Amino acid sequence: MKKQSFKLAVVALLGVITLAGCSGGKSVATMKGGKITEDELYTELKKAPESSQLLTGMIVNKITDAAYGDKVDQKEVDKEFEKVQDQNGGKKPFEDLLKQNNLDVKTYKENIKSNLAFKEMLKAHLKITDADLKETWATYHPSVDAQIMVFDKKEDAEKALKDVNDGKDFTTVAKEVSKDEVSKKDGGKVTFDSTMATKPEGVLLPEQVKQEAYKLEDGKVSGIVESQNMQTGTDSFYIVKMVKNEKKGNDYKKYEKELKKITEETKMADPAFSQEVLGKELEKANVKIEDDQFKKILDPYLPKKEEKSDKKDDKKSDKKDDKKSDKKEETTESTK
Known part of the structure; x- marks a missing residue:
C-alpha cells in the first residue's frame, strides 16, 4: 500500500509539473524542463478540502x-x-x-x-436579561473552600478515609497519598464554584464531586465519591473535606455580578x-x-x-379559487 501511495503521489506531482509554463505569476519552484508558478500553486491548493x-x-x-x-x-x-x-x-x-x-x-x-x-x-451582540440570570442561578453555587484527595484505586481511597476518620490530619494524608499532583503539595486545598474555574488552576473536579461537597458542613469529610476521570476515562475516587461552605440562599441579586459573567461566558461559548x-x-x-x-x-x-410571497399573486389566486368554487356550486344545483 505504501508503494502504491507513493506512485500515485509521483503521478500527481508529474501532472502538476506538466502544467508549468501555462500560467503566469512569480515562480515558486524551477526545475529542468519547466517551473511552478504562484498561479499554478493557487489553482492546486484550491482543490484541497481545507481551502474553503x-x-x-x-x-x-x-x-x-x-x-x-x-x-x-x-x-x-x-x-x-x-x-x-x-x-x-x-x-x-x-x-x-x-x-x-x-x-x-x-x-x-x-x-x-x-x-x-x-x-x-x-x-x-450580548444582551443579558433577568430571565438569563435566573436560568444561570438555578444551577449556580457560590465559591467554596475545600480540600480534596484523589485516587486511582478504591482500596487506596478507603485506607486514606479510614486514616482521616481515625484522627489523622487530612492535610498530612493528602500530601502523602493523593494522586492529584496540582493540589496535594498544599494539602489538597482547592477553591471552586459551579463553573469550570478552580484555584489552583488545573484541578479537575467532576460535577458529582462538587454536588457532594456542597452538602457538607464546615469541617466535615465526605465518603468516597466515585467518578470517571475527565482526562483518561478511567474511574477516580475522591474524598472531600469542606473548609468553608457558603450557602447561596434565595436572593440571586446578591450574586448578580458573578451570574452575569457566567451567563456571558456561556453564551459566548x-x-x-x-x-x-x-x-x-x-x-x-x-x-x-x-x-x-x-x-x-x-x-x-x-x-x-424568508421568501416573500407576492400579495398581488395571492389575491389573484384567491379570486381564481372563488370562481372555481362558484362554478362547482352551479354545477351541483343544475344536476339536482
Missing part, C-alpha cells in the same frame, strides 16, 4: 480586525502570548515550536489579536450564538466572493432569508 475553511477564516479575521481590532489592548495580547509561551516551556522552546509550524512571534501575536477581536465582536453574530457581521461587512469556486462558502453562516 482557510478562506472563511481569513474573511472572518479581516472583518473582525477591521471592526473590533481597535478594542483589543496590546497588553492583553502580550499577556496571552506569555501565558501560552510559559505553557510550552518558555521563550526558546516556544519559538522553536512556532518555527516548526511555519510561524513566528509576530504572526502568532496577530492570531491572538484576531481571536480577542472575535470575542469583542461577540460581546458587542455557544456555537449557535457565534454563528448568529457572525452572520450579522458578514452581512454588515458586505462580503462578496469573487472566485466562483468559493461562492457559497459563507452560506451556512448567513441568516436565512
Whole structure:
C-alpha cells in the first residue's frame, strides 16, 4: 500500500509539473524542463478540502480586525502570548515550536489579536436579561473552600478515609497519598464554584464531586465519591473535606455580578450564538466572493432569508379559487 501511495503521489506531482509554463505569476519552484508558478500553486491548493475553511477564516479575521481590532489592548495580547509561551516551556522552546509550524512571534501575536477581536465582536451582540440570570442561578453555587484527595484505586481511597476518620490530619494524608499532583503539595486545598474555574488552576473536579461537597458542613469529610476521570476515562475516587461552605440562599441579586459573567461566558461559548453574530457581521461587512469556486462558502453562516410571497399573486389566486368554487356550486344545483 505504501508503494502504491507513493506512485500515485509521483503521478500527481508529474501532472502538476506538466502544467508549468501555462500560467503566469512569480515562480515558486524551477526545475529542468519547466517551473511552478504562484498561479499554478493557487489553482492546486484550491482543490484541497481545507481551502474553503482557510478562506472563511481569513474573511472572518479581516472583518473582525477591521471592526473590533481597535478594542483589543496590546497588553492583553502580550499577556496571552506569555501565558501560552510559559505553557510550552518558555521563550526558546516556544519559538522553536512556532518555527516548526511555519510561524513566528509576530504572526502568532496577530492570531491572538484576531481571536480577542472575535470575542469583542461577540460581546458587542450580548444582551443579558433577568430571565438569563435566573436560568444561570438555578444551577449556580457560590465559591467554596475545600480540600480534596484523589485516587486511582478504591482500596487506596478507603485506607486514606479510614486514616482521616481515625484522627489523622487530612492535610498530612493528602500530601502523602493523593494522586492529584496540582493540589496535594498544599494539602489538597482547592477553591471552586459551579463553573469550570478552580484555584489552583488545573484541578479537575467532576460535577458529582462538587454536588457532594456542597452538602457538607464546615469541617466535615465526605465518603468516597466515585467518578470517571475527565482526562483518561478511567474511574477516580475522591474524598472531600469542606473548609468553608457558603450557602447561596434565595436572593440571586446578591450574586448578580458573578451570574452575569457566567451567563456571558456561556453564551459566548455557544456555537449557535457565534454563528448568529457572525452572520450579522458578514452581512454588515458586505462580503462578496469573487472566485466562483468559493461562492457559497459563507452560506451556512448567513441568516436565512424568508421568501416573500407576492400579495398581488395571492389575491389573484384567491379570486381564481372563488370562481372555481362558484362554478362547482352551479354545477351541483343544475344536476339536482
